Amino acid sequence: MYPAPFNYHRPATLDDALGLLAKLRDDANVLAGGQSLIPMLKLRLGDTDEIIDIGRLPNLAHIEQRGDTLHIGALARHADIAASDIAGQIPLLQECAGGIADKQVRNMGTIGGGVSIADPSGDWPCALQTLGASVVCTSARGQRSVTVEDLILDSYTTSLAPDEIITEVQVPMPPANSGSAYVAFKRAAPCYPTATAGVLITMADGKCVQVRLAIGGAGSTPVRSAEAEAVLRDSDMSEDTLAQAADIIVSSSSPPPDARGSEEFKRAMLRSLVIEAAERSVARSRGASVTGGHRYA
Numbered sequence: 001m002y003p004a005p006f007n008y009h010r011p012a013t014l015d016d017a018l019g020l021l022a023k024l025r026d027d028a029n030v031l032a033g034g035q036s037l038i039p040m041l042k043l044r045l046g047d048t049d050e051i052i053d054i055g056r057l058p059n060l061a062h063i064e065q066r067g068d069t070l071h072i073g074a075l076a077r078h079a080d081i082a083a084s085d086i087a088g089q090i091p092l093l094q095e096c097a098g099g100i101a102d103k104q105v106r107n108m109g110t111i112g113g114g115v116s117i118a119d120p121s122g123d124w125p126c127a128l129q130t131l132g133a134s135v136v137c138t139s140a141r142g143q144r145s146v147t148v149e150d151l152i153l154d155s156y157t158t159s160l161a162p163d164e165i166i167t168e169v170q171v172p173m174p175p176a177n178s179g180s181a182y183v184a185f186k187r188a189a190p191c192y193p194t195a196t197a198g199v200l201i202t203m204a205d206g207k208c209v210q211v212r213l214a215i216g217g218a219g220s221t222p223v224r225s226a227e228a229e230a231v232l233r234d235s236d237m238s239e240d241t242l243a244q245a246a247d248i249i250v251s252s253s254s255p256p257p258d259a260r261g262s263e264e265f266k267r268a269m270l271r272s273l274v275i276e277a278a279e280r281s282v283a284r285s286r287g288a289s290v291t292g293g294h295r296y297a
């Protein structure tokens with residue numbers, strides 16, 4: 001199906017894009033990699049009068065470490081992040097980026113688009129919440145920083161104002177003796193994941209001193225659980241403790257039954273993904289070189 005007609009704008013600079021967005025506001029949609037927006041327009045799941053194509057704006061695709069923060073431009077492609085040695089310092093990032101869809105989608109889709117679309121099955125919201133990441137929201141009025149947790153309000157709903165563009169994702173670099181992992185269960189590579197889990201831990205003297213867990217495909221937004229994290233904190237991350245934490249975080253989720261599986265199936269899958277991601281994270285915190293990847297049906 002063809003999308004409904006729209007006006008197409010390709011501004012040359014970020015300032016021009018922000019000026020246009022300030023003027024057109026609710027009538028406009030930003031286009032980055034087009035891997036979610038174009039299919040949605042073609043399927044008539046949405047329409048728009050004005051498209052502002054930011055996909056080729058300069059200076060928005062960087063992947064750089066400055067001090068203890070990783071700065072990722074909103075237009076960095078999934079494939080760029082998967083191939084980046086700088087991003088590879090945080091294995092979770094590469095596991096997320098490298099497991100999205102197939103090569104074609106990864107070569108076009110951007111991290112900014114992946115977080116702004118707030119798809120409840122999307123990988124970036126869960127992965128970035130695990131890492132405690134923030135996004136920089138830029139408008140003609142200025143800039144503000146918001147955590148990914150506060151950005152994602154509901155399915156396909158964010159706290160972005162109509163005149164704002166996400167220009168950068170900022171990820172705190174985990175301290176020494178940290179390990180992270182991101183695991184998804186997918187029916188096939190080009191499909192969205194059925195369920196996902198991200199874990200970031202820091203160990204000292206055999207005990208977990210910092211931990212963040214998030215699960216995706218588990219409700220309308222990624223789910224975190226302070227109670228599950230409290231069980232892991234100060235523990236030695238034994239098999240029993242991991243199982244207990246996994247049970248707690250899964251019990252606070254509500255995975256929707258759909259063509260990808262029943263609620264019961266998804267709960268069982270989420271539990272096992274949390275345990276796998278946590279075990280991989282513990283091994284990495286000890287310096288082990290653990291290769292990861294997703295699970296495919």
Ligand SMILES: Cc1cc2nc3c(=O)[nH]c(=O)nc-3n(C[C@H](O)[C@H](O)[C@H](O)COP(=O)(O)OP(=O)(O)OC[C@H]3O[C@@H](n4cnc5c(N)ncnc54)[C@H](O)[C@@H]3O)c2cc1C
Nearest residue numbers: 030032033034035036037101109110112113114122123166
């Ligand atoms: C076959 C297929 C399989 C896929 N599988 C997966 C998968 O397994 N996991 C997964 O996570 N995703 C998957 N995707 C989605 C893909 O990752 C998209 O690239 C991503 O969701 C959106 O990024 P984009 O750059 O293409 O955004 P676009 O499609 O260009 O835009 C998406 C939305 O975000 C807004 N937007 C884009 N960039 C910005 C910005 N910088 N600031 C503000 N708003 C912005 C747009 O206005 C639009 O509403 C799949 C897509 C396809 C077609």
